[in-house]
Amino acid sequence: MVEQSRWVTRTQEDPDHSTWYVERFRAKAAAGEDLAGEARFVDAMMPRSARILDAGCGPGRVGGALFELGHEVVGVDVDPVLIAAAEHDHPGPHWIVGDLAELDLAPHGADEPYDGVIAVGNVMPFLAPSTRRKVLAGLGHQLKPDGRLVVGFGAGRDYDVDDFFGDVAAVGLVVDLTLATWDLRPFDDRSDFLVAVVRRSTA
Numbered sequence: 191m192v193e194q195s196r197w198v199t200r201t202q203e204d205p206d207h208s209t210w211y212v213e214r215f216r217a218k219a220a221a222g223e224d225l226a227g228e229a230r231f232v233d234a235m236m237p238r239s240a241r242i243l244d245a246g247c248g249p250g251r252v253g254g255a256l257f258e259l260g261h262e263v264v265g266v267d268v269d270p271v272l273i274a275a276a277e278h279d280h281p282g283p284h285w286i287v288g289d290l291a292e293l294d295l296a297p298h299g300a301d302e303p304y305d306g307v308i309a310v311g312n313v314m315p316f317l318a319p320s321t322r323r324k325v326l327a328g329l330g331h332q333l334k335p336d337g338r339l340v341v342g343f344g345a346g347r348d349y350d351v352d353d354f355f356g357d358v359a360a361v362g363l364v365v366d367l368t369l370a371t372w373d374l375r376p377f378d379d380r381s382d383f384l385v386a387v388v389r390r391s392t393a
Contacts, residue, residue: 192291193318198268208271212249216279219251227372228310229255232340235387236261240305243332244283245290245325246313248272253308254280264300266290291321293328303334310340314354315347322349327361330390339363339388342372351384362391 201207219225229252236242240261244253247265249272257263263283267273268290276285286298290313295301307329317325329339343349358365365388370381377384 192289192324193320195268195289195291195317195321197316201269201271208269212272212275215249215251225251226255228252228308228340228342229259231372231374231385232256232306232308233259233261235338235340236306241302243295243300243304243307243329245293245307245309245329246311246316247276247285248311250276250280250283250285252310253283253285257282264295264298264304266293266295290317290325290328293325293332295332301332303337304332305334305337307332307337307339308341310342312343312347314341314343315349319349322354323357323361326357326363330361330363330388333390335390337389338366340385341388342383342385345382345384354384354386358386358388363388364391 233256238260242256242261242263244263244265247253247267250265253263253265264286265276265283266286266288270287273285273287284300309329314322333339355365365386367387368377369375369385370377370383372385
């Protein structure tokens with residue numbers, strides 16, 4: 191049994207948290223806010239009709255946008271409330287309730303390799319620290335040999351960027367690109383957000 195994620199712990203402490211999160215983004219969408227920056231970034235990297243795994247998909251905001259852009263999308267999240275919202279708001283992708291620390295897509299017929307895997311929206315800091323390397327290794331395993339993993343998270347969430355880079359290297363992955371925003375601004379020591387493009391090592 192793996193350590194529970196910080197998201198699960200939070201929802202146990204506050205049973206209304208998941209519903210609040212869903213409604214927060216529904217309100218943003220209704221207000222016309224741009225919520226597709228991550229999807230545009232990923233779409234630009236991928237071949238047309240790419241196979242994409244949205245790891246920690248939440249209520250389907252990014253995976254749903256990628257599906258609308260013509261990609262084949264599988265989304266996984268540990269929270270059944272968020273998956274139910276994804277199914278309602280973004281029909282089309284294959285949404286799955288599952289723990290990224292114990293990821294097994296075979297029973298869902300979704301274990302074929304992916305052109306891209308995404309873990310955006312602060313997915314990595316919400317993991318239990320003891321599971322981060324296991325999750326990164328598992329997501330890397332889902333990639334095609336030339337596939338890429340895209341990770342995005344903010345500072346101040348108890349996951350130091352240098353620790354992330356160390357975890358990536360420890361599981362045999364390589365960071366190809368770092369940015370500070372989804373609109374391609376460069377990453378430096380003053381950045382408060384990291385966008386990292388990661389691949390499997392060829393060594």
